[in-house]
């Protein structure tokens with residue numbers, strides 16, 4: 349009798365709650381695969397059984413706790429009291445500039461209970477310097493040759509004197525190491541930030557602590573595009589915006605000017621599909637509370653756009669900057685015009701917009 353009852357032991361099914369806590373192999377397998385899925389796929393999987401629904405819910409929770417996917421020094425959580433979106437869905441995180449990828453963007457592992465450090469490998473190779481100018485074979489250096497830079501005394505800094513919008517840092521072309529004090533923006537985000545949902549502006553980047561004036565916040569990371577590709581994508585984004593109210597693009601065009609006023613360098617950074625926390629910074633007509641600096645690191649081919657606190661910023665304040673001064677003339681390109689909700693006393697009513 350006893351033997352018989354043992355052989356009739358019920359088979360465990362996926363939906364059985366005991367399965368969740370007892371079958372480690374199943375959990376490990378799900379934890380390896382499900383973090384690769386996008387939100388729509390995750391939602392579909394969660395409908396299949398209780399166990400998978402439980403795992404999908406915990407992945408969604410972990411995603412909402414860190415937009416940076418463990419790729420920054422500090423987690424950057426999403427907060428939403430406006431609608432049901434738990435996190436910004438359609439983007440892949442990169443802490444650095446990367447060359448343009450052809451669509452669709454690569455998948456990114458996000459929301460696992462395990463160690464996420466392996467995802468760092470995909471970006472570590474290139475590092476914060478972007479495309480390097482250092483000749484690996486000859487070891488020729490394009491930066492300073494000092495063994496150790498003192499803050500404010502480095503030859504690299506001397507190049508930037510006289511202008512606040514352009515600066516230089518030591519980099520892979522310098523003789524100094526990663527602990528050099530003249531590498532402030534290469535150490536990643538060091539202040540607490542959060543991403544808050546707003547009814548009118550969508551997601552917004554907020555300070556989650558006091559940030560003192562002059563403190564480095566983050567760079568604008570994304571895909572580096574040729575101008576032709578930037579124009580092609582801008583056309584697509586304009587069309588998407590006219591059909592999908594919630595769609596917002598994050599294609600930034602930076603023009604570096606010669607003293608004559610002529611543009612000498614144009615950089616197109618698209619953070620719409622692949623970007624970092626800076627893609628959540630909204631526009632403010634009064635210039636906002638961030639200053640932007642075009643920063644060159646020795647050994648890097650292109651400068652990076654870096655954000656610093658323009659004044660003391662208190663915890664719970666939205667971070668913003670001016671997207672530009674150019675607005676479409678009255679009556680022109682009405683379909684491209686976006687209403688501005690910056691709330692400043694000098695608000696123009698529409699967001700800056702120019703033909704890319």
Ligand SMILES: C[S@@+](CC[C@H](N)C(=O)[O-])C[C@H]1O[C@@H](n2cnc3c(N)ncnc32)[C@H](O)[C@@H]1O
Nearest residue numbers: 549550551596597598627628630631688689690
């Ligand atoms: C770089 S994204 C900023 C993040 C964006 N709010 C989001 O939800 O992803 C730029 C887009 O944000 C929105 N945005 C930025 N500043 C705004 C403002 N002052 N008022 C209204 N919408 C704004 C516009 O849709 C714009 O195309």
